[in-house]
Amino acid sequence: xxxxxxxxxxxxxxxxxxxxxxxxxxxxxxxxxxxxxxxxxxxxxxxxxxxxxxxxxxxxxxxxxxxxxxxxxxxxxxxxxxxxxxxxxxxxxxxxxxxxxxxxxxxxxxxxxxxxxxxxxxxxxxxxxxxxxxxxxxxxxxxxxxxxxxxxxxxxxxxxxxxxxxxxxxxxxxxxxxxxxxxxxxxxxxxxxxxxxxxxxxxxxxxxxxxxxxxxxxxxxxxxxxxxxxxxxxxxxxxxxxxxxxxxxxxxxxxxxxxxxxxxxxxxxxxxxxxxxxxxxxxxxxxxxxxxxxxxxxxxxxxxxxxxxxxxxxxxxxxxxxxxxxxxxxxxxxxxxxxxxxxxxxxxxxxxxxxxxxxxxxxxxxxxxxxxxxxxxxxxxxxxxxxxxxxxxxxxxxxxxxxxxxxxxxxxxxxxxxxxxxxxxxxxxxxxxxxxxxxxxxxxxxxx
Amino acid sequence: xxxxxxxxxxxxxxxxxxxxxxxxxxxxxxxxxxxxxxxxxxxxxxxxxxxxxxxxxxxxxxxxxxxxxxxxxxxxxxxxxxxxxxxxxxxxxxxxxxxxxxxxxxxxxxxxxxxxxxxxxxxxxxxxxxxxxxxxxxxxxxxxxxxxxxxxxxxxxxxxxxxxxxxxxxxxxxxxxxxxxxxxxxxxxxxxxxxxxxxxxxxxxxxxxxxxxxxxxxxxxxxxxxxxxxxxxxxxxxxxxxxxxxxxxxxxxxxxxxxxxxxxxxxxxxxxxxxxxxxxxxxxxxxxxxxxxxxxxxxxxxxxxxxxxxxxxxxxxxxxxxxxxxxxxxxxxxxxxxxxxx
Numbered sequence: 001x002x003x004x005x006x007x008x009x010x011x012x013x014x015x016x017x018x019x020x021x022x023x024x025x026x027x028x029x030x031x032x033x034x035x036x037x038x039x040x041x042x043x044x045x046x047x048x049x050x051x052x053x054x055x056x057x058x059x060x061x062x063x064x065x066x067x068x069x070x071x072x073x074x075x076x077x078x079x080x081x082x083x084x085x086x087x088x089x090x091x092x093x094x095x096x097x098x099x100x101x102x103x104x105x106x107x108x109x110x111x112x113x114x115x116x117x118x119x120x121x122x123x124x125x126x127x128x129x130x131x132x133x134x135x136x137x138x139x140x141x142x143x144x145x146x147x148x149x150x151x152x153x154x155x156x157x158x159x160x161x162x163x164x165x166x167x168x169x170x171x172x173x174x175x176x177x178x179x180x181x182x183x184x185x186x187x188x189x190x191x192x193x194x195x196x197x198x199x200x201x202x203x204x205x206x207x208x209x210x211x212x213x214x215x216x217x218x219x220x221x222x223x224x225x226x227x228x229x230x231x232x233x234x235x236x237x238x239x240x241x242x243x244x245x246x247x248x249x250x251x252x253x254x255x256x257x258x259x260x261x262x263x264x265x266x267x268x269x270x271x272x273x274x275x276x277x278x279x280x281x282x283x284x285x286x287x288x289x290x291x292x293x294x295x296x297x298x299x300x301x302x303x304x305x306x307x308x309x310x311x312x313x314x315x316x317x318x319x320x321x322x323x324x325x326x327x328x329x330x331x332x333x334x335x336x337x338x339x340x341x342x343x344x345x346x347x348x349x350x351x352x353x354x355x356x357x358x359x360x361x362x363x364x365x366x367x368x369x370x371x372x373x374x375x376x377x378x379x380x381x382x383x384x385x386x387x388x389x390x391x392x393x394x395x396x397x398x399x400x401x402x403x404x405x406x407x408x409x410x411x412x413x414x415x416x417x418x419x420x421x422x423x424x425x426x427x428x429x430x431x432x433x434x435x436x437x438x439x440x441x442x443x444x445x446x447x448x
Numbered sequence: 449x450x451x452x453x454x455x456x457x458x459x460x461x462x463x464x465x466x467x468x469x470x471x472x473x474x475x476x477x478x479x480x481x482x483x484x485x486x487x488x489x490x491x492x493x494x495x496x497x498x499x500x501x502x503x504x505x506x507x508x509x510x511x512x513x514x515x516x517x518x519x520x521x522x523x524x525x526x527x528x529x530x531x532x533x534x535x536x537x538x539x540x541x542x543x544x545x546x547x548x549x550x551x552x553x554x555x556x557x558x559x560x561x562x563x564x565x566x567x568x569x570x571x572x573x574x575x576x577x578x579x580x581x582x583x584x585x586x587x588x589x590x591x592x593x594x595x596x597x598x599x600x601x602x603x604x605x606x607x608x609x610x611x612x613x614x615x616x617x618x619x620x621x622x623x624x625x626x627x628x629x630x631x632x633x634x635x636x637x638x639x640x641x642x643x644x645x646x647x648x649x650x651x652x653x654x655x656x657x658x659x660x661x662x663x664x665x666x667x668x669x670x671x672x673x674x675x676x677x678x679x680x681x682x683x684x685x686x687x688x689x690x691x692x693x694x695x696x697x698x699x700x701x702x703x704x705x706x707x708x709x710x711x712x713x714x715x716x717x718x719x720x721x722x723x724x725x726x727x728x729x730x731x732x733x734x735x736x737x738x739x740x741x742x743x744x745x746x747x748x749x750x751x752x753x754x755x756x757x758x759x760x761x762x763x764x765x766x767x768x769x770x771x772x773x774x775x776x777x778x779x780x781x782x783x784x785x786x787x788x789x790x
Contacts, residue, residue, distance in 0.1 A: 080515065081538065099755055172751070415549055418549060
């Protein structure tokens, strides 16, 4: 094919942009909820520490949301620049949620600006908290609408193709496609979960690095508790995602689970490696794949033998599945033990090694998000719109994509390093002990 | 009114919104960088932080709204413009990212990397230059169909006087719009030094703006006679726009009613922008693409319009609240309110 180079570089650039954007987008969706919870707890318990927690999180959030906004703008435009044929088709059928996403984001941006700049304008903290509600709603709905577009790419519906023309288009039917419920739920809930664990990692890190302030302990307990709730929810929704795949995208499930032959009583393969088409060193859980796919240990699960080779996703997605599930489950255990440990006064949850595990949980959760998205996207190959349009037919015919890739890679490097440097400087210069003291001095030394 | 017209009207309105708010933003960044060079940074930095920082994300959404909306209403534009604009749009995106991160890194974070401020200021000039290329391309003559795929002829583009006139117009109007707004804002804030400085800039950039705008009309006469004819047919709109321009300059000159001056400027650009756009119809890209042959299906068009109306019902009160708190709140503008963010 003539266009191979452009297709290749378009794929790499899209993957790079999305992999970078998703870190900030996930934080952008999850952290407003965490700020809201902290501020709410602070108001309810009349505890300044939680209010301060909300305030400091909000300050850091500004940096991450800015990077999220600019990379989100980039991917929004890159879709048309790199995949013009796909966007022409998609524009006809699934433009509605894309359009609504801009409104959700608009709404969020307006109130975020107001919220950030009005910390001291309101006597009543509750009024200020109210401003955060549209931020959190806008952020979550941005994720909902964009994920709907992605769901549509996996399970397109709401139109017919007649002699190469699109007919009977129904934008609503296209939005509420079969992939939508599980996908949207999974994305939103994992964003909450990951944000909670990232914030927990920061609190644990401060405690390890010598601060023994009760502020960090409160932060750690709150975030781990919220993280536990959402990681359990993630596991449940993940199970439903398996059932969706079994019914609507069996080739994705089969490739992710290395399920080659269609069979009943299908076992679930975890880990292992693929050597010349043979699975080695894997753990096999009998009946588990049938249960994951159909709620029934004896049910038949469609294998890769039912699909032509050029419509089968790459088999390495199994490793991505392993990474995602292992991290997700570990986080349930880690946060569950922590919560129990605090309630039952087990001392090991306050030990240094356990806190290091919590610190590790932050980046690990982000890795799980990345693995999950790579699994979702690579698992849809060779399709950009499953069953309708192949990736290589969607890409731009323009040359110069390789140069753009280099430019954008440079940009993301600057943004990534910049955001880390600015965030760490911001909090190192103004540690929480200092800020509590300053605020005390301002108020003439009451409370706290 | 047909659905096609409603669609392009909505998009054009948002593009106009972006033109104004982004011009203010870009120009302010440039003046800020410039005053750093001449050692007068204190005059402007304060105003920029008080006004631009809370609203930059909102500015950005205007642009996103436009390019997402145009794919929705006119999906074929993705094919034509998506393919041809890869390089200029990518460059604009990267520069936009630099500006966006400047707000976050510099204003909210710790102070002061000078180089970054210059990048921020310069990016504000390169972005309108890069984005204005789209208008040039839409006049036709730069896109060839090779193997059924549109290809941009860079040679023709960069050697055409039309291209450079539009680039120059984008720069002069950015500086002009921005300085008129900042004159008014500084005056409201009671900052006499800044008002005098911005008024001077506004007067400097007024004439180049109107001369390049007129020059483009002349160039279109040979480049795209059809568009030129259409514009001549509504010459009165451009004449009205010119009158408003004279009004703005007169008010600035005689140092009165800076608020009204900015309103007149808004009117001048509104009329000229819509008259230009109206004369451009029905073409989105001469001669390949019109609003009729690129339009989406009816079901989608109606869904988008309904979503748009619902969205506006949500946005207009919110925008009003934002402006009231930051732009029209006297205490805030004057810096009396000690609103430390977060």
